[in-house]
Amino acid sequence: MELLSEHITRDHILSGIDARIKLAVAAVVLAMVLTYKGFVFPGLIALVCLVFCIGMKVPFRIFALRFSEPVFIAIMVVLIKFLFTGKDVLFSIDIFGLTLAGHRDGLVNGLTIAVRIIGAVSVVAVLGFATPFTELMAGLSWFRIPKGFIEILMFAYRYIFVLLEEAMVIYSAQKNRLGYSSVRRGLSSFGVLTGSLTLKAFEHSQNTTVAMVQRGYDGNLPLFTHKPFRRFDIAVSLLFILVMGIVWKI
Amino acid sequence: MEDIARGRQAAACSQNETRLAVNVGSFKYPDGTPAIHDIALSVKRGEFVGVLGSNGSGKTTLLRVMDGLLRDIDGTVALDGTDIRKLSPKEIYRKVGLVFQNPDDQLFAPTVSEDVSFGPINMGFPEVEIAQRVERALKDVDMDGYSRKSIHNLSFGQKKRICIAGLLAMGHEILLLDEPTAGLDPMGEYKMMGLLTKLNREKGVTIVMATHSVDLVPLFLHRLFILSKGSIMRSGTPEEVFTAPEEMSHVRLRLPQIAELIYRLKHEDNLPFGKIPLTVGEARREILKIAK
Numbered sequence: 268m269e270l271l272s273e274h275i276t277r278d279h280i281l282s283g284i285d286a287r288i289k290l291a292v293a294a295v296v297l298a299m300v301l302t303y304k305g306f307v308f309p310g311l312i313a314l315v316c317l318v319f320c321i322g323m324k325v326p327f328r329i330f331a332l333r334f335s336e337p338v339f340i341a342i343m344v345v346l347i348k349f350l351f352t353g354k355d356v357l358f359s360i361d362i363f364g365l366t367l368a369g370h371r372d373g374l375v376n377g378l379t380i381a382v383r384i385i386g387a388v389s390v391v392a393v394l395g396f397a398t399p400f401t402e403l404m405a406g407l408s409w410f411r412i413p414k415g416f417i418e419i420l421m422f423a424y425r426y427i428f429v430l431l432e433e434a435m436v437i438y439s440a441q442k443n444r445l446g447y448s449s450v451r452r453g454l455s456s457f458g459v460l461t462g463s464l465t466l467k468a469f470e471h472s473q474n475t476t477v478a479m480v481q482r483g484y485d486g487n488l489p490l491f492t493h494k495p496f497r498r499f500d501i502a503v504s505l506l507f508i509l510v511m512g513i514v515w516k517i
Numbered sequence: 518m519e520d521i522a523r524g525r526q527a528a529a530c531s532q533n534e535t536r537l538a539v540n541v542g543s544f545k546y547p548d549g550t551p552a553i554h555d556i557a558l559s560v561k562r563g564e565f566v567g568v569l570g571s572n573g574s575g576k577t578t579l580l581r582v583m584d585g586l587l588r589d590i591d592g593t594v595a596l597d598g599t600d601i602r603k604l605s606p607k608e609i610y611r612k613v614g615l616v617f618q619n620p621d622d623q624l625f626a627p628t629v630s631e632d633v634s635f636g637p638i639n640m641g642f643p644e645v646e647i648a649q650r651v652e653r654a655l656k657d658v659d660m661d662g663y664s665r666k667s668i669h670n671l672s673f674g675q676k677k678r679i680c681i682a683g684l685l686a687m688g689h690e691i692l693l694l695d696e697p698t699a700g701l702d703p704m705g706e707y708k709m710m711g712l713l714t715k716l717n718r719e720k721g722v723t724i725v726m727a728t729h730s731v732d733l734v735p736l737f738l739h740r741l742f743i744l745s746k747g748s749i750m751r752s753g754t755p756e757e758v759f760t761a762p763e764e765m766s767h768v769r770l771r772l773p774q775i776a777e778l779i780y781r782l783k784h785e786d787n788l789p790f791g792k793i794p795l796t797v798g799e800a801r802r803e804i805l806k807i808a809k
Contacts, residue, residue, distance in 0.1 A: 482641025
């Protein structure tokens with residue numbers, strides 16, 4: 268719940284840049300990271316992003332939470348690639364008759380993918396830390412992303428926490444009455460939980476629609492306004508992309 | 518508390534203009550469940566009125582009928598003299614707003630300022646005025662300084678205040694509140710009622726609230742309608758309505774606790790109390806009178 272930009276300092280240079288420009292720069296850098304063959308560029312991007320995060324005074328707990336999943340996935344990828352793919356064997360050990368071998372080329376492959384994952388996630392994380400959610404949505408609407416899709420994203424962003432809380436309440440109620448005491452009961456309880464959540468979501472949606480209609484909703488969420496671009500934002504972004512482009516090419 | 522109780526007396530509305538008039542023969546839900554019947558009530562400008570009833574008595578349904586959300590009624594609901602069914606939603610919702618019991622049903626935007634500004638934007642106000650309205654509404658509900666906060670980081674009571682701000686920003690003159698104190702701690706209840714009293718007294722907002730909180734009612738409300746099994750059983754000022762515990766238990770309610778204590782002292786212990794006091798302040802004065 269705290270992986271949001273409202274916890275991050277607002278006086279950082281990145282926070283002041285137009286969300287549309289940040290989105291465009293992030294898209295370009297993401298493409299560079301994902302198409303680069305090697306460690307250097309994604310590693311550099313991850314490092315730059317880390318510097319930005321420190322500059323924005325992102326609390327360590329939030330930073331760790333945001334990166335825990337991608338780091339876990341990256342480690343698993345490295346392990347799988349290292350142990351199960353490749354031809355250049357570094358070592359092999361027998362465990363109860365099962366031969367486990369580590370491969371040099373597998374390790375290189377795995378590390379390449381892992382650094383890409385971390386680099387790409389870093390870019391998205393910095394974008395999220397430096398931009399309020401609604402500004403991001405406003406930016407997406409400027410890029411002609413379908414309105415319905417953006418509205419669904421906004422509602423999902425708002426109501427995911429409400430549903431999460433309700434899911435936790437139902438889960439606790441079930442657990443208190445031994446709903447998860449065996450696998451069979453657990454599966455059955457989980458089915459009931461998802462069913463109840465669906466019904467609650469439906470009920471919420473009906474009430475929310477009424478609440479919106481009584482405040483003038485006619486099918487459009489008029490929340491997005493676009494200010495004119497600032498030359499400074501464009502210049503800084505172009506310079507950043509240029510420098511990164513040169514490193515990417517090298 | 519004393520001051521608030523005195524405030525209720527002082528704030529009694531002085532104007533007689535009827536804003537909302539409800540005359541409903543019956544209303545049934547589409548599945549045939551009868552919800553309310555034989556309802557006749559009117560709410561005047563600047564009044565602070567309560568609809569008191571136990572769970573399932575039809576309070577929420579009545580508010581939804583008054584808000585024009587349920588229109589398939591046998592009868593009429595008149596807003597400023599015009600049948601609500603002849604008005605467009607925009608015409609109704611410029612004047613009347615319903616605050617739901619669960620604020621999460623009502624707050625859908627990610628941040629406070631975006632949610633409060635939703636109504637004014639839809640009403641077509643210029644950007645500067647929207648900002649002013651949002652600021653003013655947040656100030657009115659004592660939530661200034663929260664405009665950039667995410668909704669999901671607010672407490673339950675704060676969310677309820679933002680719901681009210683969202684309607685105030687549109688300039689609503691009539692607020693219908695469904696259990697505004699439900700789920701709040703005792704201090705939160707008093708704060709919420711204090712806020713509603715302030716809006717009623719200082720901003721002239723006409724308020725109709727559904728509640729079953731009998732202890733709070735005498736402190737704040739001008740007039741009461743007791744709802745039971747879908748129809749109005751009694752109405753009047755709190756002093757007129759809360760007279761005997763037996764009558765209240767018929768409608769699955771009770772007297773305010775302090776009134777019940779004095780009632781028992783009077784009828785079971787034969788202490789010479791005059792009228793039954795409804796607030797701690799009134800009870801204190803009565804007890805001191807007897808003690809002297």
